[in-house]
Amino acid sequence: MDIFVSSKKLSELKTNMLVIFFSKEEIKKIFKKGIKPLFKEIEKVIISKDFDGEFKKTMLVHTENKIKRLLLVGLGNEKKIDEEKIRKACYFVLSEVKDLKLETFSILLPTIKKIKKENICKAITEGVILSDYDFNKYKIEERKRVKDIKYVELIFPKVIGKGEKEIIKKTKIVCDNVNLLRDWVNEDSDKLNPLEISKMAKDIAKKYGLKINIFDEKMLKRMGMELIINVGRGSRYPPRVVIMEYKNGKSDNIVLIGKGITFDSGGLDLKPPKYIENMKMDKAGALTVLAIMKTVAEIDMKINLIGIMPLCENMIGPMAYKPGSILKSFSGKTVEVEDTDAEGRLILADILSYAERTFKPKLMVDIATLTGSVLITFGEYVAAMLSNNKKIVNAMFQSGQRTYERVWELPLYDEYLDEIKGDVADIKNLGYKKGLYAGTIIGGAFLRKFIDRTPWIHIDIAGTGWYEKRRYYIPKGATGFGLRLILDFLNTL
Numbered sequence: 001m002d003i004f005v006s007s008k009k010l011s012e013l014k015t016n017m018l019v020i021f022f023s024k025e026e027i028k029k030i031f032k033k034g035i036k037p038l039f040k041e042i043e044k045v046i047i048s049k050d051f052d053g054e055f056k057k058t059m060l061v062h063t064e065n066k067i068k069r070l071l072l073v074g075l076g077n078e079k080k081i082d083e084e085k086i087r088k089a090c091y092f093v094l095s096e097v098k099d100l101k102l103e104t105f106s107i108l109l110p111t112i113k114k115i116k117k118e119n120i121c122k123a124i125t126e127g128v129i130l131s132d133y134d135f136n137k138y139k140i141e142e143r144k145r146v147k148d149i150k151y152v153e154l155i156f157p158k159v160i161g162k163g164e165k166e167i168i169k170k171t172k173i174v175c176d177n178v179n180l181l182r183d184w185v186n187e188d189s190d191k192l193n194p195l196e197i198s199k200m201a202k203d204i205a206k207k208y209g210l211k212i213n214i215f216d217e218k219m220l221k222r223m224g225m226e227l228i229i230n231v232g233r234g235s236r237y238p239p240r241v242v243i244m245e246y247k248n249g250k251s252d253n254i255v256l257i258g259k260g261i262t263f264d265s266g267g268l269d270l271k272p273p274k275y276i277e278n279m280k281m282d283k284a285g286a287l288t289v290l291a292i293m294k295t296v297a298e299i300d301m302k303i304n305l306i307g308i309m310p311l312c313e314n315m316i317g318p319m320a321y322k323p324g325s326i327l328k329s330f331s332g333k334t335v336e337v338e339d340t341d342a343e344g345r346l347i348l349a350d351i352l353s354y355a356e357r358t359f360k361p362k363l364m365v366d367i368a369t370l371t372g373s374v375l376i377t378f379g380e381y382v383a384a385m386l387s388n389n390k391k392i393v394n395a396m397f398q399s400g401q402r403t404y405e406r407v408w409e410l411p412l413y414d415e416y417l418d419e420i421k422g423d424v425a426d427i428k429n430l431g432y433k434k435g436l437y438a439g440t441i442i443g444g445a446f447l448r449k450f451i452d453r454t455p456w457i458h459i460d461i462a463g464t465g466w467y468e469k470r471r472y473y474i475p476k477g478a479t480g481f482g483l484r485l486i487l488d489f490l491n492t493l
């Protein structure tokens with residue numbers, strides 16, 4: 001879907017449908033004071049009290065001029081309108097557009113006193129593009145019937161600045177990448193296995209001129225990445241580690257690391273059917289990193305960014321690694337495998353110490369579908385963050401508030417670090433009540449042990465990365481959570 005700004009006057013506009021947003025107060029004003037709305041058809045609707053501007057309400061009105069239809073969309077109480085309300089309201093617009101099978105339509109940009117014009121542009125672009133997602137690649141029959149939306153025209157009531165146009169362009173790139181990321185995470189785990197993901201990364205690196213390095217299993221063995229090798233042992237697809245470097249700035253490197261378990265069966269500690277069902281989503285962290293690398297290149301962000309993706313499939317079988325094994329990590333610390341299903345922390349551990357030593361970055365961010373426990377704590381609404389640096393936590397929190405990809409900090413007190421001391425090795429991968437207590441914190445504590453001094457933040461997206469049902473502009477299945485959050489965060493550095 002294309003999205004562009006038009007400077008047409010309403011009197012010159014010819015369109016299938018013009019979307020107009022209203023707050024409750026605006027409707028009341030028109031009703032009580034007899035102020036003339038833009039179109040006489042709207043006046044009729046308001047006098048009839050059929051449309052009151054309530055949030056979630058829409059009203060379709062036919063006209064007899066060049067604008068065939070008007071879609072009135074409620075934003076609710078003026079005081080309560082924020083960017084998130086606008087994004088959500090756009091979902092109702094898209095539903096109507098799809099019902100009517102329109103290929104093009106127009107939106108009149110609203111003016112909302114307390115929200116900056118460029119933020120309104122951003123929220124509408126996000127709402128429209130993110131709502132226009134459906135994982136329908138494999139719905140052959142349905143795809144024959146539905147028509148894709150070709151373009152949306154944004155109409156400005158007054159003059160538009162260069163700034164707004166830029167924001168719309170950039171936001172479109174970001175949101176197209178969120179939709180691409182959703183497609184990747186929803187994709188079958190046999191299609192997007194470690195080998196295929198590394199090929200995809202290679203193609204992206206080539207297209208955008210990024211440096212790329214791919215370690216195969218032989219290289220990983222030679223380097224002493226025993227944790228990654230072992231997690232990947234039970235699979236027909238060998239593990240890979242992909243390292244991408246984007247250089248376009250003067251300041252020190254920032255490293256992004258994403259958990260890339262292309263399928264998590266649990267290994268010999270096999271998951272029960274209900275929990276294994278959606279485990280193709282366990283690659284979300286790595287793919288978020290890949291999508292971010294692509295996005296920063298497309299928007300020409302001024303930054304030096306290194307993206308690292310450890311990729312393994314955690315499978316059961318005669319070759320699989322075992323509970324009770326003692327493994328030597330890249331850092332030299334030994335790890336007792338209490339549970340083969342706590343595999344994410346193992347592959348991330350090797351990479352965290354590797355990245356710290358190799359790149360000496362000023363900051364490391366890891367993103368991972370690490371623990372089911374985060375769902376118990378926050379449900380699907382908030383991601384957990386754990387860190388060794390207060391400043392980073394605060395910045396990430398603010399990015400969460402702005403993007404509505406919200407994060408909340410959990411504590412990493414020393415007592416938690418003590419809980420994972422090994423019985424026969426340096427560290428164990430469950431610890432505290434065999435994984436029963438403080439699961440998300442213990443996951444973070446394990447990672448913490450593999451970082452020496454670098455500022456670091458871990459984001460657990462096991463709850464926010466996958467939805468059981470659609471919620472407005474966020475579809476069922478892969479949500480794409482994390483890309484907008486981390487991009488906003490990188491922008492504040």
Ligand code: BES
Nearest residue numbers: 264282341342369370371372373435462
């Ligand atoms: N990939 C899972 C975490 C997960 C759970 C992601 C639910 C998405 C939805 C992870 O590898 C895992 O299995 N974690 C275990 C840890 C436990 C064994 C300490 C868990 O959360 O049950």
Ligand code: ZN
Nearest residue numbers: 264341342343
């Ligand atoms: Zn697992």
Ligand code: ZN
Nearest residue numbers: 261264282344
């Ligand atoms: Zn996992």
